[in-house]
Amino acid sequence: MKESNITNLLTTDYIYLPYNNMNLLIKDGEYVYKNDLIMYNETNKIYSTVSGKVLGLTNIQNKKYIVIENDYKDKIKKRTNKKNINNYTKEELYNLIKEYNILDNFDIKSKVLVINGIDKFNQDITYNTLIKEYTTIILDCIDALIEIMGIKKCFFAVSNNDSECINILVNNMGTYPKIDLKLYNNDNIIGNKKILINKLTNYKNKNYNIQYLNIIDVINLYNLLKKHIPNTTTYITLAGNLLNYKKVLHINLGTNLYDILKEYNINDLDNMIINGLLSGKKITNPNFIIDNNIKSVYIEKIEEYKEIECINCGLCTNICPVNINPKYMYFNDDKKSKKYKEECINCGMCSYICPSKINLTERGNKFDKK
Amino acid sequence: MIKSNNSIKKITITYLISLIPLILFGLYKNGISLYIKGYIGMLEMFKPLLLLLLGSIIGISVNIIYEKYIKKSKNNLIDIIFSSFHPIYGILISCISSINTNIILFTIITFIILFISKFINLKINLISLTSLIIFFIMNIANKFSFLNIYESSNNFKMDAIDYLFGKGSGGIFTTSILLLIISFIILYNSKVYKKNIPILSTITFTILVIIYCIINKDIGNIMNMLFTNGILFSFIYIATDPISSSYTKIGTNIYSIVVGVLTFIFYLINPALSSLGGILIASIFNSLIDLKFE
Numbered sequence: 001m002k003e004s005n006i007t008n009l010l011t012t013d014y015i016y017l018p019y020n021n022m023n024l025l026i027k028d029g030e031y032v033y034k035n036d037l038i039m040y041n042e043t044n045k046i047y048s049t050v051s052g053k054v055l056g057l058t059n060i061q062n063k064k065y066i067v068i069e070n071d072y073k074d075k076i077k078k079r080t081n082k083k084n085i086n087n088y089t090k091e092e093l094y095n096l097i098k099e100y101n102i103l104d105n106f107d108i109k110s111k112v113l114v115i116n117g118i119d120k121f122n123q124d125i126t127y128n129t130l131i132k133e134y135t136t137i138i139l140d141c142i143d144a145l146i147e148i149m150g151i152k153k154c155f156f157a158v159s160n161n162d163s164e165c166i167n168i169l170v171n172n173m174g175t176y177p178k179i180d181l182k183l184y185n186n187d188n189i190i191g192n193k194k195i196l197i198n199k200l201t202n203y204k205n206k207n208y209n210i211q212y213l214n215i216i217d218v219i220n221l222y223n224l225l226k227k228h229i230p231n232t233t234t235y236i237t238l239a240g241n242l243l244n245y246k247k248v249l250h251i252n253l254g255t256n257l258y259d260i261l262k263e264y265n266i267n268d269l270d271n272m273i274i275n276g277l278l279s280g281k282k283i284t285n286p287n288f289i290i291d292n293n294i295k296s297v298y299i300e301k302i303e304e305y306k307e308i309e310c311i312n313c314g315l316c317t318n319i320c321p322v323n324i325n326p327k328y329m330y331f332n333d334d335k336k337s338k339k340y341k342e343e344c345i346n347c348g349m350c351s352y353i354c355p356s357k358i359n360l361t362e363r364g365n366k367f368d369k370k
Numbered sequence: 371m372i373k374s375n376n377s378i379k380k381i382t383i384t385y386l387i388s389l390i391p392l393i394l395f396g397l398y399k400n401g402i403s404l405y406i407k408g409y410i411g412m413l414e415m416f417k418p419l420l421l422l423l424l425g426s427i428i429g430i431s432v433n434i435i436y437e438k439y440i441k442k443s444k445n446n447l448i449d450i451i452f453s454s455f456h457p458i459y460g461i462l463i464s465c466i467s468s469i470n471t472n473i474i475l476f477t478i479i480t481f482i483i484l485f486i487s488k489f490i491n492l493k494i495n496l497i498s499l500t501s502l503i504i505f506f507i508m509n510i511a512n513k514f515s516f517l518n519i520y521e522s523s524n525n526f527k528m529d530a531i532d533y534l535f536g537k538g539s540g541g542i543f544t545t546s547i548l549l550l551i552i553s554f555i556i557l558y559n560s561k562v563y564k565k566n567i568p569i570l571s572t573i574t575f576t577i578l579v580i581i582y583c584i585i586n587k588d589i590g591n592i593m594n595m596l597f598t599n600g601i602l603f604s605f606i607y608i609a610t611d612p613i614s615s616s617y618t619k620i621g622t623n624i625y626s627i628v629v630g631v632l633t634f635i636f637y638l639i640n641p642a643l644s645s646l647g648g649i650l651i652a653s654i655f656n657s658l659i660d661l662k663f664e
Contacts, residue, residue: 277372305373306445308453312493313562314617315376325618348371355376355562 006133008250010233011072012259015050015252016065016289019057022046024066028056032068034076035229039066045101049232049252051075060287065254076229085144085225093148093225100230102220103213110211113154114200115142117215118184118191121276124237124296127191127215128162129248134219135168139176141222146178149211154179155200159186189321189347234292240299242268257288257297266299273298279348279361305357316350316360326350330360379452381562385607388556389461389543392603393422395536396543400469400518409519418542421464421476428480429460436488455613456484462497462607463504466541466600466646469518471504472511479504495614495653498604498646505643516540516599516642533597544603554606564615567626568605574630575601582634595641601633604645614653621660628652628659 022039026032032048039046052071057064088096094108119127131138146154158169160183173181182200184190190199193212201210213221220231234253238260239246249260261269273280274288275295282302316326322343327350329340350360397418405415430451437443437450451457463480483500508514515522516539528537536546544550557563579595596602609615609629616625632648640647 273371280371282371300372302372306449308378311378311455311562311612312615312617313612314564314619314622315562317618327617351371351373353374353376353561355374355378355381357373357377359371361371 006129006235006248006250009255009260009263010050010074010250010252011070012252012255012263013070014055014256014259015048015052015068015070015254016058016060016256017046017048017068017254018289018291019064019066020044026054026066028054030054034074035232036077037230038068045230047100047230047232049254060256060289061285063289065289068254083225085141085222086147088144088148088225090148090150093145096224096228097221100224100228102224102231103217105212107209107211108149110149110209111152112201112210113142113145113149113151114197114210114212115154115156115179115215115218116191116193116196116212117156117158118186118196119159119237119295120189120191120193121278121280121296122186122189122191123239123277123298125239125246126235126237126248126295128159128165130215130219130235131158132162132165132168135172137222138215138218139169139172139179141218141225142179143176144225145213145221151178151211155182156180157182157184157190157196157200159191160184161186189345189349192321192345192347194345195321231292234290234294236290236294237296238264238299239296240271240273242271242299242301251290253291255290256286257283257290258286260290260297261286268299271299271301273300273302276348277302278352279346307358308356310356310358313355315353315355319349319353321345321347321349326360376561377452378455379448381560381612382452382455382458384557384560384563385458386461388553389465389607391549391552392465392543392546395546395549396465399536399545400542404518404520407520409523417473418469420473421467421471421542422461424473424477425460425462425464425480426457427460428477428484429457432456432460432481432484432488435485440488454488455611456487459484459497459500459611463500465543466497466501466603466608467504468508468514468516469542470515471508475507476504479507493614493653493657495608495611495649497608497611498650498653502643502646502650505646514642528594530593533593538594538598540598540600541603544600545598547597547602550602550606557606557610562612564610564612564617564622566622567610567615567629568602570623570626571605571609571630571633572602574627575605575633578631578634579637595637599642599644601637601645604633604649605629608646609649609652611653614656616656616659618660618663620663621656624659624663625652625656628655 017038022041024039026038031053034048034051036048037045038048048068050068050070051073052069055067055069058067090108097103097106117127117131156179189195197210216235223229232253233250236249238249269286272283274283274297277298320326322345324340324343329337348361400418401415404410433453433456434450437453480500487496505514521539534548538545558565576596579592583589583592616622629648629652632651633645636644636647
């Protein structure tokens with residue numbers, strides 16, 4: 001299967017921005033520019049991802065969204081920035097990140113920078129594709145962050161499954177001596193934030209703050225420093241055994257999955273899986289709004305297995321990347337199991353490996369709902 | 371979501387493949403070779419094979435009866451056959467059995483224990499339990515022995531090579547140490563196989579045997595203690611039964627050491643049944659071990 005590069009899908013008819021009872025800055029029928037602040041609250045700011053007319057509130061799967069009709073002009077209010085991305089002070093960087101709400105957790109005092117170039121779900125190809133497509137931008141931005149923040153150590157973790165990606169990086173790394181490239185096999189959920197930080201820094205024993213960024217964060221920060229624009233787009237992997245391709249889509253935040261499926265003439269609505277094939281969620285309604293938390297969409301026919309009684313093999317315990325006991329966690333509901341649930345990263349490896357085909361992850365979710 | 375190809379069927383097939391060399395040797399040692407030497411008749415030559423077939427048929431039929439007629443399962447026959455480890459239990463019971471085992475007794479006891487186990491969720495080692503009951507009843511009837519007719523009518527002085535090539539006494543398909551090592555290598559590549567159990571049990575048992583022999587100034591007996599009575603076979607195949615052994619990382623290590631120690635203690639009482647006794651007792655405590663030593 002030939003893997004294509006990034007496909008831009010930024011011209012859907014409507015955009016749906018999550019309302020969440022925020023303070024609205026627009027009215028129905030009003031015209032908004034791309035990157036305009038639409039609503040806000042104490043912790044979050046939502047920007048328009050297209051230019052067009054505000055149609056009002058709508059309800060999709062019990063959530064309220066502000067609908068904007070795309071006029072396909074991508075009109076933006078002029079912002080001038082003549083600064084080089086290296087020429088910011090720590091305070092300016094911090095204020096920009098705060099103003100545009102780019103990162104949830106940004107620690108200006110960090111002395112260690114961890115860049116995650118490994119997809120969280122190991123079948124996804126988003127980060128590798130982005131690294132290949134935007135190598136210079138990514139490395140420039142990381143280098144600028146090292147300078148601005150006074151970073152002492154910077155790790156850049158990349159999957160060793162893609163030799164083309166590694167070659168491109170290795171050929172470019174000579175210009176960026178402060179970036180420490182780390183290659184990992186992505187079979188063990190190494191793309192998970194907690195696992196990666198543990199692996200790279202053994203942070204529990206060190207007395208310093210760590211700033212964690214994934215590749216999309218780095219691209220967003222580059223756009224912020226270069227153009228002073230908020231984050232209005234995201235990248236997702238579209239793949240699955242019912243499609244004869246695997247691609248990375250560049251889409252606006254607030255895009256309806258239905259519009260993506262329509263664009264690619266995908267009619268198989270019974271086999272949609274969001275966020276990876278190990279721990280993802282099967283959805284049946286294509287009216288699903290893409291936000292920052294959505295990393296991939298799979299159109300995948302999955303074989304149905306019948307669960308049988310646990311055979312006590314211990315594979316779930318052995319494979320667990322955070323060294324907890326999934327069997328105990330999912331079959332008990334006491335203090336110990338609650339502690340395990342706090343540590344669980346929901347990677348789905350225990351369910352995957354189980355010879356008895358027990359959906360341990362789903363069982364855990366059922367307990368949580370109780 | 372997607373699942374790995376690990377299954378009871380795959381595990382059972384791996385066990386069967388690993389057993390093939392031992393089975394072929396057992397058929398030769400306890401059947402063909404005795405027939406050639408004129409110790410047994412033509413029909414008796416097939417006794418090892420008959421016990422093996424009976425073991426597997428009992429395991430399969432227990433699964434079919436329980437799944438199809440009691441649980442009314444609508445799964446296909448292959449799924450029903452491999453719905454639990456009972457077929458491999460039946461085969462392993464026949465492997466560890468003495469060549470002198472009464473076939474009717476073997477059939478009745480194995481069927482009853484395996485069938486009852488379907489209704490009572492006991493996490494104890496069914497292979498050890500069944501084999502021990504058969505041995506005890508056999509022992510009541512007449513003096514129990516692992517030796518075949520040729521071994522019992524001759525006296526041997528054995529060295530390391532003899533043990534490696536299976537001249538020691540033990541269950542029908544358990545005596546060749548060399549083939550056991552090959553079987554262990556095959557099993558070692560299986561994900562589900564708890565590889566640390568046979569390694570640690572053997573190390574523990576070996577250390578205790580060496581200390582015992584040094585204290586008793588009987589160093590010449592070390593190999594006999596280690597390589598006879600199906601002890602290594604039990605550590606490799608029976609102690610590693612997934613259902614009745616510990617499953618946590620530290621738990622399996624503790625369980626293995628307990629198996630090694632108990633086997634040694636039972637060896638001082640009855641060498642022939644030591645590993646089965648040790649494994650059975652250790653399996654009773656496996657849940658507790660997992661809970662305490664997680």
